[in-house]
Amino acid sequence: MPAVKRLTHAVLLGLVCAAPAVSQAGTLDYTLYAGLEHSNNITLSSDNPISENVLTPGATFQFTQMGSTFQANVAGTLEYRKYLQNHFDSQTQTQIVGQGNWTVMPDRLDFSVEDYAGVQPVDQLSADSPDNQQQTNVFAAGPTLHMRFGDATRGQFELRYINSYASKVDDFDSNRGMAAFRLFRDLTPTDTISGNVEYSDINFKNQPSSANYKREEAYLRYTSQLAHFDADVMLGGTRLNFDEGRDRSSPLLRVQVGWQPTLRNSFAVAGTYQYADAATDIMTTPSVYGLGATDNSSRTEALDPFANTGGLGRGSLSGIGVGSAVIGSQVYKEKRFEANWNWKSERLNITVSPAWNKLQYIDDSTFNQTGKGLSVGVGYRVTPTLTLSGFGTADRLRYDTIDRTDNTVRLGLDLGQQWNRHWSWHASVARERRTSDAVGQSYRETEFFVGVVYRR
Template sequence: MRWKYVHASVVTAATLAGVSGTASAARVDYTIDAGIEQNDNVALSTTDPIDQRYLRGGLGFTITESTSSLQANVDGRVEYRDYEDDIFRDTVDGTLAGRLNWIAIPQRLFFSVEDSLSVQPVDALAPDAPGNRQQVNVFSAGPTLLLAWSPSLHGQAELRYVNSDAEVTDEFNSQRLAAALRIIRELTPTSSVTFNVQGQRVDFDDDIVARDYDRYDLYARYVRTLAHFELGADLGYSRISYRQGGSGTRSEPLIRADATWNPTASSSFTLAASSEFSDTAVDALSGIDADATLPENVLTGDAVVNASPYEVRSLDLGYAYTGTRIQFSVAPFVQERDYIESDEFDQDSHGASADFSWLVRRTLRLGLYAADERRTYTSLNRDEDTLRIGATLRYSWVRHWSVGLQWERYKRDSSVVGEDVSQNIVYLNVTYGNR
């Protein structure tokens, strides 16, 4: 079944590349790597770690296109692992994230497609072992009608079909129909306000374990864009209304704010804060980056894959520096998540991630990364502290070809007795890149 999800992601990407090619040549970047990976606790066992060496290979790609009639940004990766001794079945995991906009009628009508394929845990409380992973795909498509009443007053009418599908957790599977009407008022050349009315009808495949609901949002958004500073703020109200069984409705304020400051051409600060309703499918689509980047790994996410929406309050900060030879970023965060259907997975979390890259010389690059998160499941009275640190070294001896060495340590400390685990991974590989 897993190959079905990965194959679908590759077909989607190939389709986007083919569509792009009808207008002009799309830019396609890819890397192919193959090598040997050493893992000192492949099953992430707490008592009897299994040390194993196995084959690993991957294909990462990006597809970008920008013309007057088509814009596309897609990135993805497929990875294969050939385990020894039949401890685990050989696995194929994949990720895909992308958007495509086709301009059907200039300044009047365009059609959008979005897709997010990721690897998520089957059991969010268990460690990231090979047997605790599943592919989760969220697909969205639909038209947007543009309206122009005056030079300073515009409108948008949107309709989207959304399909969400999980490889193992069937209660997540659903079809959605979402519609929105937006009225945009240009206040000045650098500022605008938008009034938004949107609704979403969610129908789950399994009505026994998941309840269908409708969601409505009414809010205004203010945007100010300057040469080195951007500010956005949303203020409104949201309501979730269940169509059968149990509690009927729940309403909460919708508050969001985001800001970006670029004091120099090489550095930027970001801030994002929110208090709103969300769910795993909505988060998957909103997490698609505007710019495609070439993925180097397939990482398992930390989403709770279920049918319940939740109220989330979060604060994310970020700093990034991009120089000629050095790149650096750091991103601390705080989040509180309260589930509507059940409080089992209610959680408070905080942590930070950091990345560092240094071009030692033209043919040699060193990378360091770290991510630390402390999560408290408030109803379960359970604490989890997860640390992931690593280093990469890549040497390019001729054009297109390089050899890389990656080391990573994963450590998970739990307040539950007997569930602390750790793992060290070393991956030696040869890579071919088309650029």
């Protein structure tokens, strides 16, 4: 029940905050969907498959506001999963990325709120069956004081309280305090460089004091926002001071670049080299995917529960997919790279997304891992209202210390028809197969889904 209560409070708080903004100048788009999913191996078992039918009503939404006193960009999905054969308890799951900012004193003082909610595995070494899923949430709030040193130079001082929570793994729960000073210089109307210094104090609620640490970072950041090109590059260093006396340091690099050379082609790459724990990763890791899109085509995909089925990994054919983070308190060195290529024509849409990552843990090397993946999606408009989509994902995950390798392949098809401006239907099928060195972790599963969608 704590997870449900926290989710309810978050939704109510969001509605209370958003209501006056919507009435002024905000834009709220949403979809409602409902469907029936069938799995012939809902537990992802290697030797004892269980069939299950799942009722999956849900909703997606995106709210944006760019007013003089309130700015926000919030997007997410809320889904209820009812297991009709009662092999599992019903679940309510949510996935949200949201940022809100209140201007208390123009050009002087702001108050910001951020929230990142998702579904992650309880035990990453086990398959993502319904009883190996949990809700996670990272929440941050605090003031920002702005300073002006000329027409092109400005500074700001930030204070943030950050809370991380997981519904099943207590090791993830923490309270954090962060202070930062940033100095910005506008190079051109579209290019900005900044110097940043950050200090964080991380305290885990259910871990010994030896897990707590201080994080000190200093880095330069360059951002560029052009019509067909954008870049966000951070370069600096990180120092960790654990309460028990250990010190660690590492270079810091985060990169995100997007390019649209033509109306049909777009490219994006993102990479990370840093020290992180699960909560830090959820908040700061750049990605070529995102819920907070603002352009019209991206907004449509963010609101379509079926648009990114191929990239969601194991989970429902609709709505919310299960992530791959190792939820806990451990700190690790992270190296990550993602890329995305998308080509669109009047009838054909192709997306190719390779990815690579390597995690090395400081204290317990059990989860040291190297992952490689490739996702391909193809959509073809058969008629003006009927679209056939196919996807394939292939992932290879190797746990270096325990000498285990998992190879997972997932293939699927989706047929969707737009009845009218508001209503559409979908029918989907997916086949997933994993081969693993670990006993009992290889499996095969086939999923079917039929459903309807109402778009505002």
